[in-house]
Amino acid sequence: AQSVAQPEDQVNVAEGNPLTVKCTYSVSGNPYLFWYVQYPNRGLQFLLKYITGDNLVKGSYGFEAEFNKSQTSFHLKKPSALVSDSALYFCAVRGTSTTSGTYKYIFGTGTRLKVLA
Amino acid sequence: DAEITQSPRHKITETGRQVTLACHQTWNHNNMFWYRQDLGHGLRLIHYSYGVQDTNKGEVSDGYSVSRSNTEDLPLTLESAASSQTSVYFCASSELLAPGYNEQFFGPGTRLTVL
Numbered sequence: 001a002q003s004v005a006q007p008e009d010q011v012n013v014a015e016g017n018p019l020t021v022k023c024t025y026s027v028s029g030n031p032y033l034f035w036y037v038q039y040p041n042r043g044l045q046f047l048l049k050y051i052t053g054d055n056l057v058k059g060s061y062g063f064e065a066e067f068n069k070s071q072t073s074f075h076l077k078k079p080s081a082l083v084s085d086s087a088l089y090f091c092a093v094r095g096t097s098t099t100s101g102t103y104k105y106i107f108g109t110g111t112r113l114k115v116l117a
Numbered sequence: 118d119a120e121i122t123q124s125p126r127h128k129i130t131e132t133g134r135q136v137t138l139a140c141h142q143t144w145n146h147n148n149m150f151w152y153r154q155d156l157g158h159g160l161r162l163i164h165y166s167y168g169v170q171d172t173n174k175g176e177v178s179d180g181y182s183v184s185r186s187n188t189e190d191l192p193l194t195l196e197s198a199a200s201s202q203t204s205v206y207f208c209a210s211s212e213l214l215a216p217g218y219n220e221q222f223f224g225p226g227t228r229l230t231v232l
Binding site for chain 2: 041105
């Protein structure tokens with residue numbers, strides 16, 4: 001079954017400390033992986049994606065993510081957290097529709113990041 | 118600047134009424150999507166379209182319909198609103214090339230309450 005798991009509902013981190021938001025996936029074939037961020041009362045905004053190539057992907061606002069094929073993970077990281085990073089983060093993977101055979105995105109349930117001043 | 122807009126931003130309706138949520142994008146993207154966001158479920162795909170006259174069902178399509186008569190718009194219709202359809206609805210679009218390869222651009226959302 002195709003799925004994305006974000007095992008932590010909430011992650012708390014002190015400002016200035018490194019942060020990690022976890023994501024694991026299960027899809028057939030090569031995974032296309034994405035991270036999005038959602039601020040209150042807003043739509044999701046794209047942060048970064050992994051399609052192929054270097055396992056460490058750099059994205060917007062100083063975020064990066066590490067693709068690990070053996071662990072089927074794509075964890076989001078940032079070396080030094082800011083209070084303004086506090087938001088809801090979603091991991092997504094490209095999956096295949098079982099009915100039509102077309103591609104679609106599968107989203108995780110989201111992880112709320114709280115950066116404490 | 119190109120954008121994706123949704124209207125209305127907030128809607129309260131009654132059980133059994135037909136409701137249409139509008140989505141308009143000026144990115145000239147061929148791919149458009151409708152999701153609902155509920156606590157504990159993340160985003161779930163309702164319907165999607167890869168171009169004019171093309172529509173496909175997502176994982177939670179029962180009770181919803183869409184039509185695609187032009188590139189810019191993908192309205193979502195709730196045929197007979199139910200309380201279980203109270204949710205926040207997001208429209209998204211992405212470029213044509215290799216659906217699933219490119220990131221999606223999201224609208225600001227519509228908060229729908231069905232009483």
